Each structure stands twice: as C-alpha cells, then as structure tokens.
Amino acid sequence: MSQPARTPRKRRSYHHGDLRRALLDEAVAMIHAEGVEAVTVREIGARLGVSRTALYRHFADKRALLEAVATEGFAALRERLASAWEGTGRGRAGFEAMGFAYVRFALDSPAHYRVMFGGFVDRKTRGAELAGEATAAFGTLVEALAALQRDGSARGDATLLMARYVWAVVHGVAMLAVAGQIPEAGGVEAMTRYAIERLQAAILVDAEGARS
Amino acid sequence: MSQPARTPRKRRSYHHGDLRRALLDEAVAMIHAEGVEAVTVREIGARLGVSRTALYRHFADKRALLEAVATEGFAALRERLASAWEGTGRGRAGFEAMGFAYVRFALDSPAHYRVMFGGFVDRKTRGAELAGEATAAFGTLVEALAALQRDGSARGDATLLMARYVWAVVHGVAMLAVAGQIPEAGGVEAMTRYAIERLQAAILVDAEGARS
DNA sequence: ACCTGAACACCGTTCAAGT
C-alpha cells in the first residue's frame, strides 16, 4: 500500500465499471459544447484522465460510441413522448403534449438530437439496438394516432402516413429551433405553438364530430 | 517542346481557370457516393490528378469548399422554387408546385442538401454569401405566401410564422426522404402528396372564401 | 498565376505489454 495515491479517492471510479457511462457523458458534453466534429477519442480520454485507447474496452470504435449516444437519445425521446401522452389522458390534449414534448426534447438535448438525426450513424451500419429504439420512439406516435382515430378524434387517413407527417412537422420545427434559425426572443415557443395548432387543424377532426 | 505530354490534351484544363469548378463537382460527387465524411482534401486532389494542396489556391480551407457547395445548393433551390411558383401562375397551384419542387430538389441533389442542412457549416462561421443565398431561397417562399395572403388564398397569420411552418414541413419530409426512412416503393411520392395536401388544408383558405 | 513535395501537428486504431 505504499503506492502513491495517483487517483485521489474523490475521483469517479472508472476502474469499477462506470467508464462506459463517463465516456458517454463526456461525449455528450463535448458535442453540446463544440459540436460532433470536436469529439475526439484522444480528447475524451484526456478529459477523463484516462489513456486514449481506454475507450476501446467499452466500444468497438468511435462510431459505436456515437451510436450509443443516439440510442440513448431515442430511448429518452420515447420516454418523454410516452409520458406526455399518458400524462394527459391519451386524447386530443395528449397529442398536443406530445408535440411540445418532442420539440422540448430537441432543445433540452441538442447534442443527442444532432447525433440522432445528423446522419453520423449510417443507416446501413446501424445496429439493431439503435434501430429498435428509433422504431419504438416512432411507435409511440403511431399508437397515439391510432387511438385518436379509434375514438374519432383523428382523420381516417392511413395511420403510417399521418404519423410520418406529424413526425416530419415536429422534426422540421425542432431542426429550425436547434439550428438557431429562429433568433427572436420567444420565437421558438411561438413557432412551436403555431406549428402544433396548424398540425391539429390538419390532422384532427373537429370536436363537433365533423368528417372530411 | 520536348516535354512529355504529361496531361493528354483531352484533359479538362484546370490550368485555365476551372479547377475551382472541378473541385466543387468532385466534392459533390464524393458526398453523393460516400457521404460528407469521405470527402478528403487529399482524395479530391488525387481524383483530379492534382496536388493535394492545389485546393488552397481556390478555397481558404476545406470548410470553405463545403460552404461553397452549400451556397450553390441554396442558389439552385431558390431557382427551382422561383420557377415553380412563377411557372404555375403564382396562385394556389404555385404553392403546391413549390412544395413538390422543394422535396424534388432534396431528392435530386441529396449531396447538396446534406451539406446545406447537415450542420457542417457552423452558423457563426458562415460567410455572407451563404447567408445571402439561404435568405434568398427562404425569401422566395415568404413572398409567395404574402402574395397568397393578398389575394385572400392564404390565412392572415403572421407571414414569417407561416413561412417557417411551411419550410419546417417540407424540410421534414425532405429529410425523411433523403435519409431513406420511407422505404416502400412510391412511398416518398405518396408522402409528399399527402404532406402538401395537409399543408394546404392548414395554411390556405377554402376556395369559397371562408375565413378562419 | 498556378502547382509541387516535404514537413508539422494532428487523427483513429492496433497491439504487445503491464497491473
């Protein structure tokens, strides 16, 4: 026990199983602060006080690390969408809540969002886990729309088509917001409100039960 | 003149002013074929039979090359949008034509589209030329919507808000399409048709002159 | 003007070696 205390006891114990967690968190922090391009295997190691090859004990390569970030992002998004839907009675209000939850997720976790949709993880080389989480997140929306169709709140169009449309709209708004294309104070909120209102007008059926 | 004919006469004459053009075209081709990540200053030079530093005679750095690709993309997009609008009588039909033109542009030029919206050119370091072309392309849409509002075809909402909404929708659809998220045969066309139809329902006013 | 090769400071990744 005469070994010098190279790592003071306060240090996170990467040697006890959470290096993977630390690598993921550090990657997210770096993406958030400086963009995906700034993420470097060597720099992550340096920041964690670890060798630059330590990462390969937990991920096959750099792409696998980014894929894991994306996977966690989809899981978090699914959770947010599901609790928005379920927390508001699974009806018209739930639809609206899901829309806001989606955009809020993108704004709260722009780093995750960037990796999820920035095309850094090629569709072809995508692992099953990522594909599964992405499908699950989308599935939340599909199921919500199906429920709204069942009780007559949503139009009778093909559910998949409608779901993709809704996804395209919220994704488009989120991209504009995350990319900083809505610079005015409160602009993002106003835009999100407007978008969801217009989306409801296009997708939901009048409360009085009118059909179209 | 005993010099060996190192460059057979059929070769494009990069020495006469079109190396810049050739660099841009080669970059686009590489992005198209292998993605932005595969674009390498050295590889572009090799493919054009030119030194790996020849590029720096025409662009400040690699980022400037990608920025130029994005700038040309926005110029082409603006042209397509403007001619769609003007070629269809600048009315309701023009709005629809612009929507299709937008998605078609993304599908025809996925390489340009990727660079334009992939976040490779940071907003802060963006040059005036790129910003100008992007604004001009968006301006085409704003002006079209303003015209539709003037003749009572479009809702009276804030024009900027409406324009951003329309942009978000077509951008969302284009992203889904370019990312290959609509795999079924004819799926992209069906999706585009549906999206534009629902967009019109949300943004335009009934032909009978109803207000809302 | 335009192009070149050598050189520099970086990358991601592999691997034999340590504990």
Place this chain on the structure above:
DNA sequence: ACCTGAACACCGTTCAAGT
C-alpha cells in the same frame, strides 16, 4: 479485467520552391 505507450496509416494545412 482493465489500462498503458509505442507504432501505423491516415488527416488538414503551411511553406519554400519550382514553372
């Protein structure tokens, strides 16, 4: 098991030198 440093094959970019 987990971590390490040295090494390899790449990057983007600079620069003195050539035509």
